[in-house]
Amino acid sequence: MTTTVPIVRQRGWARTFIRNPAGVFGLVTTVALVSCALLSIVWTPYDPVHTDVLSKWHPPSSAHLLGTDNIGRDIFSVLLAGSRVTLQVAVGSALVAAVVGVVFAALGSLTARWFREIIAVLIDILIAFPTLLIAMMLASALGGSIMVVIVAVGISFGVNVGRVSRPEIRRVSRSEFVTAGIAAGLGPVRNLTRHTLPNVAPVFIVQLSWCMAVAVLAETGLSYLGYGAPVSTPSWGRVLAELQSYIGIHPLSVVWPGLAITITVLGFNLLGDGLRDATDPRLGRPEVITA
C-alpha cells in the first residue's frame, strides 16, 4: 500500500496570515476597494457623470480633492464610482474562473484516463491564448462590454486554475479519506464535492485572488482600447484613455487613476501571496500574470 500523508487542515492559518505585513496590506486594500464601491452607491462628493465645462481643470483643493478633468468632472468622484466597475470585474472574473476551474478539475480527475490526457493537452493549448486576445475576439463579435472582460478573464484564468490544481487534486484523490468515501459508497461526483474540492479549496482561493489582479489589469487595458466599460460608465481604464490627450498639460490628472489601479492590483497580488504562505507555502505563483 502506498503511504500518503493525510491532509490535516493547518491550524492557525489566520494567525500566520495576520503576521505577514504584505498579506495584511492586501487584505486592507481589498476591504478598502469594497468599501469605496459600496460607498459610491449612496454617496460621491459630486455627480461622477455630471459635466461642467466652466469648472474644468481645477487643481486639487479642499473642494475638489483630486481636481477636475477636461469636462469638469470631479476626479475623486469619478474614481470612487469607477471602483464599482473594478470590483464587479474582479469578483465576476473570479466566479467565472472558479466555475471553469472546477469543471476542468472535475474532468481531469473523474473521467477515463484517455479523456484526462485530452483535457491536459487542451489546457496547454488554451493557456497559449492571451486574455486580451480572447477579450478582443469576443468584443469583435459582440461589441465591447464589462461582461466581455469578465468572461475573457474568467475563461483564461479558469484554465490556469484547472492546470495548477490538477496535481493537487490528483494528490488529494489518492488520499485515504477519498478511498474511504468510495468504500462507503459515495459516487464520484459526491466524493468530489464532499471530499476532494474542500481539500483543494486553499489552492482555488489563492488562485482566485491572483485572478482578481489580472482582471483589474485587463479591465484597464480593454477599457483603454475602448472595448471595456461603455462610454457613460465611470471606469478607471476609461479615465486613463480620456485623459491621455492632456498628459502634456495636466500630468497630475492621470496619476490618480493609475495609482488606484496599481494599488488595487498590488493588493490582490499580495492578498494571494499572503494566503498562499499561510495555507500552503509550496504553491507557486501562477505563470500567467500578464493581462
Add this chain to the structure above:
Amino acid sequence: MIRFVITRLALLLLGLLVASALIFATLRILPGDVAQVIAGTDSTPEQVEAIRSSMGFDQPLLTQYIDWISGIVTGDLGHSMLTGASVTSQLVEKAQVTFPLTVMSLAIALIIAVPLGILSALKRRTFTGSAMSMVSQAIAAVPVVWAGMLLVVVFAVGLGWFPPQGFPRDGWDEPARALYALILPALTIGVVEGAVLLRFIRSAALEALGQDYVRTAAAKGLTRTRALITHGMPNVALTVVSVLALQIAGLLVGAVIIEQLFTLPGIGRMLVTDVGNRDLEKVQGDVLVLTGLVLVLGTVVDIVARLIDPRQREAAA
C-alpha cells in the same frame, strides 16, 4: 531526444489546429451579423443576403472552416471583409513594427531582470534586497498603459528626449529614426515585463543558493556571488528560458496596448482597428497568428530547455 522533438512538434501541430478551430468557432458562432455591418443600417434584406453569399457565409460552417484552413496551409490567411486587402500581406507589413518592438522590449526586460534578480537574491536579508523585492512587486502591478503615460510625461514632455508618439512615415528607410521612435515604447513594456521576470529570476537564484554544490563552492573559498554565478547560473538560465514563452505572450499583449498609446502602425494597433470594424475574417487571421506565435515559441522553449538541462536530457534518453 529526437523522439521528444517529434512528439513536441506533433503536439504543436495539434495545438495550432485546435486553436484555429476555437478562434473560428468563437467568431462565427457568436451572434453579430458581419454582412449586416458591411451593408450598413439602411440596407435591404436582399442586399445583406447578396453580401452574405458573396462572402461565402451561406455555406455550412465546416466548409467555411476547411476553406480557411486550406488557405492557411498555402500562406493565405484570407482577406479583409471591408477593404479586400490580403490579411497575410498586411500582417507582414505591420510585423515590421511589432517584431522589432517585441525584441527590443524583451532585451530591455532581460537587461533589467537578470542582474537585478540575482542581486536581490544575494542581498535578500538586507534592506536593499527587501526594497528591490518590494519595488519589483509594485512595478509588476502597474498597468502597462499607465507606465507608458508616465514615461511620456517624463522623457517626452518633460525632458524632450524622445517623441511622445508616432513612427516615421518612411518606416525603416531611415533606420536610426525608426529605432529612435521605438525606444520609449520598448522601455515601457520592458520595464513592466522586466519586473515580472525579475521575480522569477530572484526565486530561481534563491533556490540555486540553497543547493549543496553552490554551498560547497562557497565553502571552498569562492565568494557567494562568484559561487552563484559560476555554479548556479545554469539553473537560473533554465528558469529564464522556461518562463520566456509566457513572457512573450505578455510582450505581445503589451504591444497591443502600447502601439495604441504611441500610435505605432503595428499588428496590435491593426487588431484594435479590425475589432472596431468587426472585420471578422481579419480578426480571425490576426488572432491566429499571434496565438500561433505563442504556441510555436512555447514549443521552441520546451525543446531548448530540454537541450540545456542535462537532467531532462538523461531522463529522455
